[in-house]
Amino acid sequence: MKKILVVVLATIIVGAVFAQDQTIKLPAPEIKGGLSIMETLKNRKSIREYSSKKISQKDLSKLLWAAIGINRPDESKLTAPTAMDKQEVTLYYIDHKGAYLYNAKAHTLDLINKGDFFPLIATTQDFVKDAPAVLVIVSNTAVFGENDSYAYTDAGMVSQNISLFCAGNKMATVPRGMMDKDGLSRALRLRSGEVPVLNHPVGYLK
Ligand SMILES: Cc1cc2nc3c(=O)[nH]c(=O)nc-3n(C[C@H](O)[C@H](O)[C@H](O)COP(=O)(O)O)c2cc1C
Numbered sequence: 133m134k135k136i137l138v139v140v141l142a143t144i145i146v147g148a149v150f151a152q153d154q155t156i157k158l159p160a161p162e163i164k165g166g167l168s169i170m171e172t173l174k175n176r177k178s179i180r181e182y183s184s185k186k187i188s189q190k191d192l193s194k195l196l197w198a199a200i201g202i203n204r205p206d207e208s209k210l211t212a213p214t215a216m217d218k219q220e221v222t223l224y225y226i227d228h229k230g231a232y233l234y235n236a237k238a239h240t241l242d243l244i245n246k247g248d249f250f251p252l253i254a255t256t257q258d259f260v261k262d263a264p265a266v267l268v269i270v271s272n273t274a275v276f277g278e279n280d281s282y283a284y285t286d287a288g289m290v291s292q293n294i295s296l297f298c299a300g301n302k303m304a305t306v307p308r309g310m311m312d313k314d315g316l317s318r319a320l321r322l323r324s325g326e327v328p329v330l331n332h333p334v335g336y337l338k
Contacts, residue, residue, distance in 0.1 A: 152230055156241040159189055161197035165301065172300035179304035182263040182335030191301070192225070192265075195334065196234050196241075198297035199223055199267065200290050210236065212289040215282035220272040221290055224320055226253065227265045231320055245319055252315040253331050257308070263333035267294060268316065274325025287329035294332045305332045 167175065187195070197203075200223050203211045214221060223234040225241050228248050232241035253268070254260035269290050271283040291307045298305040308331045316328050 152243060152246060154243045156189075156232065158193040158196065158239050158241065160239070161193045161201060162190070165194075166297075167300040169300075172296050176295055176299040178306035179298075179337070180257075180259045180306055180333075181338040182259075182304050182333060183338045184262060184264060185336050186227075186264050187303075187335065191303070193239070194301070195267075195294070195297055195303070196223065196225065196236075197239070199294045200234070200236060201239070202236050208237070212286070212293050214286040214289070215276070215279075218275050218282075218286075220275040220283055221286050222270045222272075222326070223290065224268040224270060225265060226250070226268060231268075233320075244321055247319065249316065249319045252312040252319060253308075253333075255310050255312055257310060260308070260333045263335045265334050267332045267334055268311075268320065268328050269330045269332075270320065270322060270326050271329050272326050283327070284329055291330045291332065294334070298334065302337055303334060304337050305334045307332055 166172070198211055200210055200212045200221060202208060210219060212221065224244070225232045225234055226249055228250060230246040231244045231249055233244050235242050250261045250266065253266050260266065269287045271287040273280040273283040276282045295305055295307060311328060311331050313328050
């Protein structure tokens with residue numbers, strides 16, 4: 133009886149230690165702070181060195197909202213434009229423990245898969261592994277049929293929002309095309325037509 137109790141308790145403790153939230157509710161994004169748009173543009177550059185400090189929930193909330201959050205709730209429209217307002221771009225937040233889909237409507241991160249997917253994103257660029265998180269921009273190329281270049285262009289809009297947010301808020305990032313797209317598509321459980329277009333290691337300045 134004692135043994136069973138110990139095993140049950142150990143299972144509960146181990147489970148609690150390694151548990152990952154299925155859904156992370158982010159605080160409402162503060163729509164203030166940061167540099168002016170002109171100072172931000174002056175600062176914008178690719179940075180490939182990151183502090184290992186975890187991004188605070190407050191900053192993460194602002195970063196994700198700036199990337200592709202809802203800025204006009206009445207119309208469900210986004211901070212990033214999309215061709216014909218198709219809103220076919222999705223954003224994934226990946227830390228060293230798992231991958232989450234950003235749900236702009238609920239302003240939550242929804243767990244997609246557990247594991248360390250940084251090697252799939254870094255490939256030969258080891259600096260990526262030093263970042264506390266990576267944002268992966270996925271676009272659904274099937275939405276536009278033959279005009280699938282719109283899907284890639286729309287991903288670029290989100291990428292620039294991320295770069296500008298970081299430049300204006302003492303954070304570091306670089307837009308990257310390099311990644312193991314097949315491996316990452318499997319890790320993110322992407323559907324047919326969905327393509328990881330760009331990724332952004334993100335963190336505080338070193
Ligand atoms: C579409 C795209 C893909 C890129 N891919 C990578 C990449 O895989 N790895 C990397 O280190 N930088 C990558 N970069 C960053 C460029 O190397 C960088 O923007 C360029 O050297 C200019 O430097 P700057 O951003 O500081 O102005 C990419 C940039 C763009 C726009």
